[in-house]
Amino acid sequence: MQLLFTLYALVIALGSGFLGALLGLGGGVIMVPLMVFLLGVPIHIASGASIVAVVATSSASASVYVRDEVTNMRLGMFLELATTLGALTGASFVALAAESLLKTVFGVSLIYASLVMWYQLRNNRRSWVNKPNDWLAERLSLGGTYYDEARGEEISYGVTRTLDTFGISYVAGIVSGLLGIGGGGVKVPAMNVVSSVPMKAAVATSNFMIGVTAAASALVYIRHGFCDGFVTAPVVLGTLVGSYVGARVTGHLRGVFLKRVFVAVLLLLGLRMIASGVGF
Amino acid sequence: MERVHFLEIIVSRLLRTGVLASGFLMVAGLGLLWATGDASCPAGVMSVSWMLFGDPFLEPSHVLFLGFFILIATPLLRIVASATAHIVERDIVFALLNVSVLLILAVSFVLGVG
Numbered sequence: 547m548q549l550l551f552t553l554y555a556l557v558i559a560l561g562s563g564f565l566g567a568l569l570g571l572g573g574g575v576i577m578v579p580l581m582v583f584l585l586g587v588p589i590h591i592a593s594g595a596s597i598v599a600v601v602a603t604s605s606a607s608a609s610v611y612v613r614d615e616v617t618n619m620r621l622g623m624f625l626e627l628a629t630t631l632g633a634l635t636g637a638s639f640v641a642l643a644a645e646s647l648l649k650t651v652f653g654v655s656l657i658y659a660s661l662v663m664w665y666q667l668r669n670n671r672r673s674w675v676n677k678p679n680d681w682l683a684e685r686l687s688l689g690g691t692y693y694d695e696a697r698g699e700e701i702s703y704g705v706t707r708t709l710d711t712f713g714i715s716y717v718a719g720i721v722s723g724l725l726g727i728g729g730g731g732v733k734v735p736a737m738n739v740v741s742s743v744p745m746k747a748a749v750a751t752s753n754f755m756i757g758v759t760a761a762a763s764a765l766v767y768i769r770h771g772f773c774d775g776f777v778t779a780p781v782v783l784g785t786l787v788g789s790y791v792g793a794r795v796t797g798h799l800r801g802v803f804l805k806r807v808f809v810a811v812l813l814l815l816g817l818r819m820i821a822s823g824v825g826f
Numbered sequence: 827m828e829r830v831h832f833l834e835i836i837v838s839r840l841l842r843t844g845v846l847a848s849g850f851l852m853v854a855g856l857g858l859l860w861a862t863g864d865a866s867c868p869a870g871v872m873s874v875s876w877m878l879f880g881d882p883f884l885e886p887s888h889v890l891f892l893g894f895f896i897l898i899a900t901p902l903l904r905i906v907a908s909a910t911a912h913i914v915e916r917d918i919v920f921a922l923l924n925v926s927v928l929l930i931l932a933v934s935f936v937l938g939v940g
Binding site: 598601602604605606608609610612613615617619620623624626627630631633634637638686757758760761762764765766768769773775776778779780782783786790 | 837838839841842873890893894902905920924927937
């Protein structure tokens with residue numbers, strides 16, 4: 547029984563680590579419900595395992611993305627300030643938040659983001675709109691360059707509306723502090739749609755940032771005893787392997803394809819968030 | 827440009843080392859737990875010092891939790907490494923960014939809010 551449980555947990559973790567690395571999401575939103583409903587794991591233990599697994603997704607995929615220089619580290623480090631500040635703000639007000647309202651609003655914004663991305667895909671053959679750096683991005687030299695394996699060419703891009711994306715990341719941080727979820731579903735669309743960052747770079751940069759906020763929450767979870775080694779260890783091991791493989795696969799995929807998958811997943815996540823917000 | 831590349835190599839290696847070390851400890855810890863049947867994780871609240879030093883050091887469940895701890899410390903060490911690199915490069919704005927993020931994390935940790 548114990549062995550079978552471990553095997554199932556491994557498989558769930560492999561899948562969500564793979565998807566997480568591919569899409570720049572933590573993967574917790576996929577993993578937690580699967581563990582609770584399929585394996586009967588108590589929700590706080592599943593959340594604890596998933597938050598440690600998000601650290602694994604981030605670090606394993608970033609080790610690949612950073613080496614291949616797809617990650618925009620400067621942009622990531624700049625936005626990290628917004629997300630960590632936001633998480634601190636959110637966590638400080640956790641007692642005041644009406645969770646169901648928050649989930650519904652969050653779900654609606656995810657669906658809105660996915661619709662905007664879908665609209666953009668219809669009008670553009672590439673996964674982003676190429677624009678030059680704005681003044682702030684120019685000053686901090688946030689624009690990036692990476693070699694796109696699928697296209698076989700070097701891609702250079704500028705970062706626009708930097709302050710807007712900084713503000714959105716701050717809000718994403720607040721929401722993740724309040725609801726205890728990663729903000730990948732918000733950060734990727736913000737970078738891609740608002741700041742004109744190519745999809746692959748946005749995914750890689752989101753993965754890079756996620757580890758930091760997740761690490762802070764993970765320590766708190768473990769200190770509170772919400773960590774069962776027999777659940778967390780297989781989940782984290784599976785996630786490590788899944789996200790490493792995911793990060794290697796991403797290089798060979800087209801940005802437009804990634805964006806399509808992202809739009810679909812975001813829509814599902816939004817619906818799920820609204821459903822849980824209104825009490826289903 | 828060369829120096830930026832340099833930072834990327836450091837960060838990538840650091841992340842990979844952290845991931846591999848924690849993965850190894852987790853596999854070892856899980857294996858030992860199964861072999862010995864000793865699942866004596868301290869119940870309830872767990873201290874950072876237990877995760878680091880164990881009681882006794884390196885008994886099966888401590889091996890496992892040391893693995894978790896190293897994994898969680900990896901992204902934080904990444905910020906420390908890039909702060910240092912930015913200071914060496916005299917990129918003051920980014921050094922300050924890294925240090926502020928560390929400070930915010932420290933504050934959240936002290937407040938226990940994560």
